[in-house]
Amino acid sequence: MxxxxxxxxxxxxxxxxxxxxxxxxxxxxxxxxxxxxxxxxxxxxxxxxxxxxxxxxxxxxxxxxxxxxxxxxxxxxxxxxxxxxxxxxxxxxxxxxxxxGTSEGVAEHTIMMMLAVGRRLAFCDSELRKGNWHSNTFRSTARQLFGSTVGIVGFGRIGKQVAKRLIGFNAKTIYTDIIEIEKDIEEELQASRVTLEVLLKESDFVTLHVPLTDATHHMIDKEALDMMKPGATLINCARGPVVSELALIDAMKNRRLGGAGLDVFETEPPPNPNPFADFENVVLTPHHAPxxxxxxxxxxxxxxxxxxxxxxxxxxxxxxxxx
Missing domain, CATH: 3.40.50.720 (NAD(P)-binding Rossmann-like Domain)
Incomplete structure (x- = not known):
């Protein structure tokens, strides 16, 4: 049977x-x-x-x-x-x-998000389909991954796969995790452990890869966002409630951040209209990283x-x- x-x-x-x-x-x-x-x-x-x-x-x-x-x-x-x-x-x-399969899939999606937000890909694609040409619009604000500092919050299976893929971009990779990582793994992945505060202050891209627990709920709140480097990009392919969306929307409106890439949301599906939809420097995907x-x-x-x-x-x- x-x-x-x-x-x-x-x-x-x-x-x-x-x-x-x-x-x-x-x-x-x-x-x-x-x-x-x-x-x-x-x-x-x-x-x-x-x-x-x-x-x-x-x-x-x-x-x-x-x-x-x-x-x-x-x-x-x-x-x-x-x-x-x-x-x-x-x-x-x-x-x-x-x-x-999860680690590799989410890591690829994370790198894609960094590139897409940095180059304003979603907005430029949408505009070009309408016949609008933005060849020079973002040359003063678009960012590249090559040579940047990337901070990985959570250095488990997925975080390590992200670090592995960053090597080819000649990025400086820093991370924070509650568990101490073996030195040979750090050397192989060319990653250095720092505190969360240092990571937020020094990173051009901050990417989140932690489970949703009581300890990580709203880990990225107004205080954390205020610590981030002006013009930095936040990527969340973890869980929506790890980030306070109200605080993130406020940071985006105040142009403190350079952009955000969100695959997850505090409420899924998110409300319509999506409160992030009007930001030209935000890329949104429907929780399908892997x-x-x-x-x-x-x-x-x-x-x-x-x-x-x-x-x-x-x-x-x-x-x-x-x-």
Whole structure:
């Protein structure tokens, strides 16, 4: 009998077909959200032994509705704000994350954001499509990545991949992290550890790569933004609430910052009209930094490999301890 797997994010059929293309169909049956209603969600949760989660939160009510649930697999790594871990722990339901592909995908997106904000790419592209020519408009304010100082806040898997890619730009890379990084890794990635205050004051680009926790909520607030180098660029491909959006909007209006690249927002989807939409030096993307076909194929192969390990009684990879 095939085990029922629920993908707990409403997507299109092309994406569901991508999942099925790597899913062992002799062992698993994929359940998918079609209308995304609460009733449909509860009905499918009640059938599933395995739930795959991502950016959309799996709440305590979801866990309670999943009466046959044995395993939750996160397609990324940011489970802190997307999974009701207390409810899983109470029912002894196991949880694992899937870092494969995330680090590389988010790192590429981060570099793209730095380049796109620095060159005002979104605005220039939009304007040119309207017939407006801005060949000389930003020559006094556009910034390049080459030779700049980049500060990485959070030097885990993703932060390290960003640093690796910065080497080719001849950038000076500094970072801050709560964990001490081995010297040989620092040397390999040509990165130096500093305090958050020093990082904010010295960086031309500040990029965030931390999980959302009580400690990181609004880590970048008015005080932090005021510390940043005038004209610096802020990139957030972590979690929206790591940044106080009200403080960031104020900093942008006051032209203290040179720009911002945002893949994540305090409320997702963000309100319409988006409060950042009118800034010509802001680039916005819909929380899809690791969301390429290549990354998704890697992830779902590993997700089903981990599911096989679990149901065969073997040790899973990247399991999260809920004790």
């Amino acid at each position: 095939r085990r029922k797997v629920l993908y707990l994010i409403k997507a299109n059929e092309d994406f569901y077909d991508l999942i099925r293309s790597v899913m062992p169909e002799d062992r698993y049956e994929l359940l998918t959200l079609q209308d995304g209603s609460a009733e449909e969600r509860r009905s499918l949760l009640a059938q599933a032994e395995l739930v795959i989660v991502g950016g959309a939160r799996m709440s305590g009510e979801d866990v309670d509705a999943a009466v046959n649930l044995r395993l939750v697999l996160h397609q990324g790594v940011g489970y802190h704000d997307t999974v009701a871990t207390k409810n899983l722990m109470e029912r002894q339901i196991r949880l694992a994350v899937t870092p494969q 969301g390429t076909r290549d990354t998704m194929m890697i992830k779902f192969r590993e997700i089903f490999a981990n599911a096989d390990r679990f149901f065969s009684g073997d040790r899973m990879e990247n399991e999260i301890s809920l004790i």
